[in-house]
Amino acid sequence: MTKRSWVISVLVICSLLWLAGCTGKTVNEKAVEEKVTEPKQKPVQTPQEEPQKEEAPKPIAVNVIDPTTKSIIKTFLPVDMGFGTDNDAYKKELKKWAQDLARGTESTAGYDQRMVLDKMDANGQIIKGKPRIILEETELVEKVITASAAGGDVELPLYVTESGYKPEDVKHLGEVVVATFTTRFNSGVVGRSKNIELSAEAINNFIVGAGDIFSFNTTVGPSDAKHGYQKAKEIVNKQLVDGIGGGICQTSSTLFNAVDKLGVSYIEKHHHSLSVGYVPAGRDATVSYGGPDFRFQNTNGAPFIIKSIYKKGSLTIEVRTSAAYQGLMAKH
Template sequence: MRLLMLAGILLFAQPQSLSGTLTITYHDHTIAKIHRSHFTYPFASLLDQEKYQLLINQLDRKVYQAPVDARINGQGAIVSGKTGHKLYRSVFQNKFYSYYFGQGTGKLRAPLIKVYPRVDAELLSQIRDQRIGQYVTFFNSGNKSRAHNIDLAAKALDSQVVFPNETFSFNKAVGMRTKKKGYLSAPIIVRGEFSEGVGGGICQVSSTLFNAVDRAGLKIVERYSHSRRVPYVPEGRDATVSWYGPDFRFQNTSNQPILIRAHKYGGSISFALYSSDMINVAPRKVPNASTHLPKEIKQENEVQHSSKP
């Protein structure tokens, strides 16, 4: 009850003086300067909570540092993750109230609270050995743009971890395929199926992952086929994706976290799923992809899409 009364007093009390500046710093750099008068209603002598919320949201964006998950590098070694941080809002509120209901100027170092990565080195060491699913498809490595896009997407997916009951989204994990992120136009036609535009080749990555996931016996939540058959997987075994359209999603219905490993080597892209030896899964039979490379026809005009087969 006393705490509620104190909170009410702090919320509605009038500051003793509307003059004076509060300087807020982060890593010894000033990130905001504020005045009491800006947070006080002109005729009600009350703290404007809406303006206060805007302030802490802006500060949180300025000081936020995302954590970095642990991963497995190209040599198979585990690279430790990094702890991030964000604004410690409750501590900041107490310090802000001390300034607001006090007098004169003030200086405040933005208080931070740690944000830990979802995946640490210890977890990876426990789920990296038991392979539960694998699939490989092949492509023309001489098509440099398409091969480059496949490599970028594979790197975005490598070392991803899907926890029990979690639903994995291909689009969310890979992100939007844009030139700014390094994706290239891949203007070709494969067996009559257009495959040009920024991010061309991404659908082969999603299709390869789909078959690895299906082979591991996991639950497919969302998967769409192309309008025509594509050559890099058996008929009906593809998974088309587009940033503003179809997605490929699956759920980890097992009792253990699952590690996704992706690897591009020459003219092949492969996915392998790993977990601990305590995992409960029921693998499915999935036909292998053909090693025959389809004929590619280059096109002069590029059609700009976020991703295509």
């Protein structure tokens, strides 16, 4: 290659390099340009927490608990019933509720339960009855009112009374007769005789413990045809009328005249509207299931047993006890 050609080639190469430098961009320039032209990103915003809503306070409630089953039988919201604004009305409503709960209504049974006394069978074994149960209405109302300020649980104040005798007493209760009374009737009047027999058997061998309350109606039960009672004359509103069960009042009156020789207390006793011939005037005790009852409490301090002896034309009621208790049975 000639010297001139070499010089020309060098000039051409230099010219090309100069052009490339004028039109190209450095790496730094490109980076700056991309950064400038890049769209700005919006800052990430964290979602704002919603303010927590305050829960409404729960209303004050009073739960009434059955102590036997531990179940809730009633829940009261005292404020809704007038507590704090009309306490008299609130207490009045509680009293009505407590009364219905204790004594029952037409559709529901109450907690109150009369004692059904234990009975001795022909083999000397005990047939268990039922204890006396009382729901103290006033105490229940006061407990609910006290709990109404802050709420809570209230147990029913139930008082249970078992029969007042010891198991070891039983085999001795027939040892001595401490009272007896006999009445007579016309055995030819079949219906009346049968009714006396059935009611006498119904009270036979019942144990009346110390402090126990005997109820003729509870012990004998319904004197209706379903239970074998027959039609006979009975006194209703000062008149003799036919009725199922006529004659059972002779049994209750005979019992009264026997236990009246002892130190018992009478809870309920009624006279007939007419005089009866089987006991002296004023010495009768009329009864009717669901109506008038003959009830007494054994206040002697010792148990006794009732024995009824039915014969053709006569009924005898004996009161027997242990020889060890005989001295306690005198009438006070």
